[in-house]
Amino acid sequence: MSDNKVLASFDEIRALMQEVPGPDISAGADATARQAQLTKPAGSLGRLEEIAAWLATWQGRHPAVVDRPYTAVFAANHGIAARGVSAYPAEVTKQMVANFINGGAAVNQLCALSDADLRVYEMALEEPTADFSETPAMTEEDCVRAMAYGMMAVEDNIDVLALGEMGIGNTTSAAALCTALFGGTAADWAGRGTGIDDPTLARKIELIDQAMERHRAVMTDPLEILRCVGGLELSAIAGAVLAARMSRTPVLLDGFACTAAAAVLYAIDPRALDHCMVAHLSVEPGHQRLLETIGQTPLVDFGMRLGEGSGAAMAILVLKAACACHTGMATFAEAGVSGPA
Numbered sequence: 001m002s003d004n005k006v007l008a009s010f011d012e013i014r015a016l017m018q019e020v021p022g023p024d025i026s027a028g029a030d031a032t033a034r035q036a037q038l039t040k041p042a043g044s045l046g047r048l049e050e051i052a053a054w055l056a057t058w059q060g061r062h063p064a065v066v067d068r069p070y071t072a073v074f075a076a077n078h079g080i081a082a083r084g085v086s087a088y089p090a091e092v093t094k095q096m097v098a099n100f101i102n103g104g105a106a107v108n109q110l111c112a113l114s115d116a117d118l119r120v121y122e123m124a125l126e127e128p129t130a131d132f133s134e135t136p137a138m139t140e141e142d143c144v145r146a147m148a149y150g151m152m153a154v155e156d157n158i159d160v161l162a163l164g165e166m167g168i169g170n171t172t173s174a175a176a177l178c179t180a181l182f183g184g185t186a187a188d189w190a191g192r193g194t195g196i197d198d199p200t201l202a203r204k205i206e207l208i209d210q211a212m213e214r215h216r217a218v219m220t221d222p223l224e225i226l227r228c229v230g231g232l233e234l235s236a237i238a239g240a241v242l243a244a245r246m247s248r249t250p251v252l253l254d255g256f257a258c259t260a261a262a263a264v265l266y267a268i269d270p271r272a273l274d275h276c277m278v279a280h281l282s283v284e285p286g287h288q289r290l291l292e293t294i295g296q297t298p299l300v301d302f303g304m305r306l307g308e309g310s311g312a313a314m315a316i317l318v319l320k321a322a323c324a325c326h327t328g329m330a331t332f333a334e335a336g337v338s339g340p341a
Helices: 010-017 025-037 047-059 079-083 091-101 106-113 140-152 170-182 198-214 222-229 232-246 256-268 285-294 310-328
Strands: 069-075 117-122 160-166 251-253 276-278
Touching (some): 010 140, 010 256, 025 047, 047 310, 069 091, 069 232, 069 310, 079 170, 091 117, 106 117, 106 310, 140 222, 160 256, 160 310, 170 222, 170 232, 222 232, 232 256, 251 310
Parallel strands (some): 160 251, 251 276
16 A cells, blocks of 8 residues: 555545455354354353454454554644644644653553554644635645555554544544534534633634535535545544555544544445444544444443544553454363353
């Protein structure tokens, strides 16, 4: 997925999405058959059983493994941040990137715990997108280039890809994406993000509603919506999700902003996120609404809202648990245990 020519235009992205592989039904069936022979009542491991079969289905092999997990965090700045929609200034994006590089963030600790490689991708931090309440956030060229960058971040021979983002103002962009993609008003999707007060939340909602009206005529499809109200890091996440599908790599999506970015692909084709699981439920109110819309159930609900891939990195441990039980447990025959009558 390193060929930039693949993503020269939105039309070529749409064409690529017609070529994505489907599930490996045989590998999934092998996983399900093994589950039935393990020393436990049927279904007693709950979602761990579902995860083991899902991993096999999308890795295209049985048994699935999570020996080489990979976490990619994309960082970019948003022009809308200058309108005061966050509790933090835009320079925090760059400062947090330095914190990631120095190993001081939550995602660093969680990746170390799960033995996941962590890569942070800076995306023109000195050049934020345009203020989307006044003008489209990106040109088609910029949006496509960001998606291509995200695609190139998907390395070969990884077992699962955990995705995250860093960008002051990106919950405003995420709420705008969801409003444009799935309807409703900004008040239905916008939350407090970094912990904003009531007047700031009201301004955030007003600016999103203003953007919906300003760009209504050109929001003709999901990629145009991404261009108009998205961000560089959100575009990169969409590209990474697409590249992961092409390479048969299961994906863990982090919270609201990350899921909103991936939902652009869902809006093009509802099957586009079948190789993805949402790691956790963000306390952002729009996240629950979004998960219901795209038919996803988060793996955990710990009341998190940090972003930076922290929930996705943590969920790698859940996937490891699913694989360990699936491959390590004895079958009834191996253990000399009587099966169900």
